[in-house]
Amino acid sequence: MDDVLLQTLDMLEWRLRRIEFVLNGNVPPDAHQSEATVAARMQKLESTLASLASKSRAISDVLHLQSKHADLFSPQEPKTKPQDDTPPPEIKLSTVLTDAPAFPATASQLTSLNDLPLPPTGSFTSLVALQPRITQLEERQVDQALQISDLRKRSGQAVLRWHEVMVLGQGRCWAEWDTRVRQAERDVRREEVKRAQEDGVD
DSSP: OHHHHHHHHHHHHHHHHHHHHHSSSSOOTTTTTTTTTHHHHHHHHHHHHHHHHHOOHHHHHHHHHHHHHHGGGOOOSSSSSSOOOOOOOOHHHHHHHHTTTHHHHHHHHHHHHHHSSOOHHHHHHHHHHHHHHHHHHHHHHHHHHHHHHHHHHHHHHHHHIIIIIIIIIIHHHHHHHHHHHHHHHHHHHHHHHHHHHHHOOO
């Protein structure tokens, strides 16, 4: 207990000397401080702190705040302990016992993988040897696809042209002929009416 008290005093003196060094810039060493009694050292700390508070407005404000709200400078223990999501041992044991029968089967399946023979390499070798021909066939398929696409485009253009010439053209031709025939019929009728009127007058 005495060692803890002395270590605490040493720490307080060291911190206070650091503050004094920051404020004053020069702190004379105190070689006989560690040989003094605990009460004398406490009194020296209080007097030094009071002296610093009289010289520094910031230290004075901190001491005033500490006297008014001491709880701000002391850590508070949490009111409620964090909940532990770890399941109890009974649930862990029941989970292990439930899945335990599957462990041997899984281990057996994993072991059987080591007994599986590797496939023969001859098929892979022949496949590698056929790779140039496969590449040529793929290129030929691409060329054929381009040719088929071009033929489809040309066929579509030919069908469109045939529709325009044979269907629409004939339709326009028949419409023109029908117009001419109707016009000729009207001309013939007018001529017949005219001749009939002339014959009636004579």
